[in-house]
Amino acid sequence: MRALILMLALASPATTATATPTSYALQPALSSVGFETDFGPDLITGRMPVTRADLTLDFANVSASHVAVTLNVQGAEASFPFAAQAMKGPKVLDSADYPEIRFESTAVHKAGDGATVEGRVTIRGVTHNMVMQAAFWRQKGHEAGDLSHLTIRLTGAVNRSDFGATGWADMVGDQVRLDILARIERTN
C-alpha cells in the first residue's frame, strides 16, 4: 500500500481539498490494539478494544494533527487465560479501579513516510509521556487521493513499572510493546 505522506507529496486535487484539519471516527470492528510482552523465553500477546478514538488529521500541516484514544482494559484478551486475568488484576492494570487507558497527543511531527506522535498516556491513573510512530495508508478499495477511509498503524512501548503495574515482575517483562491498527473514516 502506498504511504499516505508520499501520496500527499503528489498533491493531487483530492488531497489539496483535504489540506485542512479533518476529523475522523474510528471503525471499531476493523480496528485492534495489539500488545506483547516477554514471558520467560516466550511472548504474551493480546488485544484490547478501543472505547473511543478522536482523530483530527491535517495532512498539509502534520503538526496540527491531534489524536486521542481510550482503550477498554476490562475487555482485554491475552494469549492464554491466566495472562488476561493477571493483566487485568490489581497487580498489573487494576481494571476494577482503572477501567480505561487513555492516550492524547501533544505534538505530531512528520517522520519519513509517517509521523512521530508525542503524547501523554494514562495507565492506572498515572500519566507519563509516550512517543509512538505512526504510518498511514488509504484503505483497500479506495482510490489514490481518496482520504475518506484510512488505516493508521501506531507502534510504541511503555515500561509498565513506570505506572505501578509491577505484578509478576519476576516472570513477565517490564516493557510492553503496543501495535495499534486503527481504521478510520472521515466525519466532516
Added chain:
Amino acid sequence: MWRNAPTRFGLLTRALHWTMALLIFALLALGTTLANIQPGLANLWLYGLHKTLGFIALSLCLIRLIWHRYSPPPPPIGPARALTNRLARATHTAIYLLLLAIPLSGWVASAASGLDVVIFGHITLPAIAPVSTAWEDTGFALHGLLTKALMALLVAHIAGAALRGLKHDGTLRRMIHGSTSTD
C-alpha cells in the same frame, strides 16, 4: 480387612499411607522444580499440575483423619511411654498438621495473587483469601518454610521406620502387610 484393628492396619489406611507417600514425594519434586525454573508457556501446565496434586493430597489427608476417627489405627509397637514411640507420635502429629497447612498456605497465596486457582485443568477453587500482596507473600513464604519442615520430618519418619525395620519389630511389615509376623 478394610478397617483398622488394635494390632493391625486395615487396607484403607495402608492404601492411603502409600498413595500419599508417593503423592508427597511427587509434590516435593515438582515444587522444588517449579521454584527453580524460568516460567514459560512450555512449563505453565506444571503449575496447574502442582495445584491439582496438592488439592488431592489435602483431600486424602482429610479423608485419612476422618477415617481414623471412625476406625482408629493401632498404636506404635512397644511401650507407649518409650521415647521412640513418643517421638513417633509427635512426628506423626506434626506431619499431619503440615499436610494440612502446606496445601492451604499454597491455596491462600495463589488466591491472594488474584488469579483463579484451577485444578484438573478446568475446576476453579473458591478464593479463600483476599487479593493482597501481603497475604500472597506471607502465604508463599509459609508454603516454602513449612515444606522444608515437612522434608525434615519425613527424613526423621523414614529413618525411624528404617531403624524399626532393621530391628524387625514388625512396624514396617504392619504398614505393608497389615499385621506383624507374630499376629
